[in-house]
Amino acid sequence: MEEYHRPCDEVGFNAEEAHNIVKECVDGVLGGEDYNQNNINQWTASIVEQSLAHLVKLGKAYKYIVTCAVVQRSAYGFHTASSCFWDTTSDGTCTVRWENRTMNCIVNVFAIAIVL
Amino acid sequence: MAERHNSKQLAWRLEQSAENSHSEPEGQSRENEVSVSTVSHSDEPSQRDETSRLTVRVENTYQLGPTKHFPVATVNHILKDVLTAYLQEAEYDPEFCRQMTKTISEVIKAQVKELMIPRYKLIVTVYIGQRDCQSILIGSRCLWNPKSDTVSSYVFRNSTLFALANVYAVYFE
Numbered sequence: 001m002e003e004y005h006r007p008c009d010e011v012g013f014n015a016e017e018a019h020n021i022v023k024e025c026v027d028g029v030l031g032g033e034d035y036n037q038n039n040i041n042q043w044t045a046s047i048v049e050q051s052l053a054h055l056v057k058l059g060k061a062y063k064y065i066v067t068c069a070v071v072q073r074s075a076y077g078f079h080t081a082s083s084c085f086w087d088t089t090s091d092g093t094c095t096v097r098w099e100n101r102t103m104n105c106i107v108n109v110f111a112i113a114i115v116l
Numbered sequence: 117m118a119e120r121h122n123s124k125q126l127a128w129r130l131e132q133s134a135e136n137s138h139s140e141p142e143g144q145s146r147e148n149e150v151s152v153s154t155v156s157h158s159d160e161p162s163q164r165d166e167t168s169r170l171t172v173r174v175e176n177t178y179q180l181g182p183t184k185h186f187p188v189a190t191v192n193h194i195l196k197d198v199l200t201a202y203l204q205e206a207e208y209d210p211e212f213c214r215q216m217t218k219t220i221s222e223v224i225k226a227q228v229k230e231l232m233i234p235r236y237k238l239i240v241t242v243y244i245g246q247r248d249c250q251s252i253l254i255g256s257r258c259l260w261n262p263k264s265d266t267v268s269s270y271v272f273r274n275s276t277l278f279a280l281a282n283v284y285a286v287y288f289e
Contacts, residue, residue, distance in 0.1 A: 040253045048257040056259060063265070065239060065284050067256035076246040077210050081217035083225045085238040087288075110239050112286045115174065 013062070013092025013111045018055060022066075022096045022107050025050040035072045035102040044068050047107065055109065065110040073102050086112060181264055186233055186285040188268045194227050195270035195281045208246040208277040217242045220281065228283060239284040247278045260286060 029046045033039070048066050055064050071078050084093065090113035098105040202220055206212065221242045228238055243254060258267065264287035272279045 035251070037251060040251070044253050044255040045257075048255055052257050052259055063258075063260040063286055065256065065258045065260070065286075067241060067254065067282070069243060069252065069254040071245070071252045072250045074250040076248060076250050077208065077213065078243070078245040078252070079213045079217045080241065080243045081221045082239065082241040083218075083221035084240070085225055085229060087237070091237070108241065110284070112237055112288075114289060 012090060013094075013113075015092055015094040017058070018094040018109050018111070019096055021054045021058075022051045022094070022109060023098065025054065026096065026098045026105055026107060030070075030098065030100065030103070030105060033100075035070075040070060044070055047105070051107065051109065055111075060111075061114045061116055062111040063114060065108075065112075067108045069106045071104045071106075073099070073104055078104075080106060080108075082108065082110075084110065182235060182287050184233055185264070186236055186266050186268075186287075187231065188266055190231065191228055191268040191283050191285075192270055195224060195268065195283065196272075198224050198227065199270060199272040199279050199281055203244075203272055203274065203277065203279055206274070206277065213244045213277070217244050220244075220279075224281060224283065228285075233285070235288045237286045237288055239282075239286070241282045241284075243280040245278055247273065247276055254280060256282070258284065 026047055029043050029050070033043070047068050051066050052064055055062075055066075069078075069080065082093070084091075092111055094109045094111075096105075096107045096109075098107070198220060202216060202223075206216070221240045224242070225238060225240045228240070245252060256267075258265070266285055268283045268285070270281050272281075
């Protein structure tokens with residue numbers, strides 16, 4: 001069997017590309033919507049699934065972890081932090097913050113390289 | 117709305133030579149015999165460190181899967197212990213929680229690393245929020261190999277705040 005050599009024109013995770021992809025997904029799902037308790041489950045699921053599907057379409061050899069937090073806009077504070085133990089040359093992360101009048105959305109994408 | 121998003125990365129290198137990345141004033145680094153770790157804090161989605169971009173080619177191990185699987189239950193206990201220890205008596209305060217999220221994620225990562233599960237990469241995420249009548253939903257989806265990769269999670273609540281900690285463990289093939 002021939003060994004598959006992936007076209008190596010760029011090394012490491014392209015955060016900008018992922019950022020654009022995710023931003024489009026979030027705009028598509030939440031754009032123009034107001035916070036609604038009934039739909040929130042569905043929205044987070046679609047954001048995450050669509051982002052994942054688009055990331056996979058890039059065709060790169062990565063495992064992806066996509067997390068999404070949607071918070072109702074209020075006077076209350078919210079903090080997130082992440083800490084990663086990996087190989088910085090090949091793996092990477094990207095975070096997208098999105099907001100509208102009634103809610104805030106934070107999407108994190110973590111990409112871990114698969115060595116073929 | 118008072119909202120802060122912090123993220124940080126810990127670098128784990130295969131090479132022996134130490135290369136410290138440029139970090140914010142709060143950064144610190146420590147070195148042990150085979151790996152160099154650097155800590156940098158940034159309030160923006162992190163830019164890649166200016167390090168070597170050469171891909172490391174590793175030899176074939178002929179291993180099909182992990183010899184030792186990730187112990188989800190043990191890690192659940194670790195999360196529970198760490199969150200309870202740090203936040204049991206805490207009141208929500210923006211500066212305090214800002215620092216706490218970073219500290220807690222570092223502590224959890226250090227403790228899970230101590231378990232010495234070989235060939236697993238770790239991602240620890242911590243969410244802390246003020247608790248009172250607002251609604252929040254946090255979800256995640258992962259594209260990975262379910263036989264070897266897994267996630268562990270714990271939610272802590274007290275009267276003024278809630279905290280969610282997730283550990284994603286990905287097998288390095």
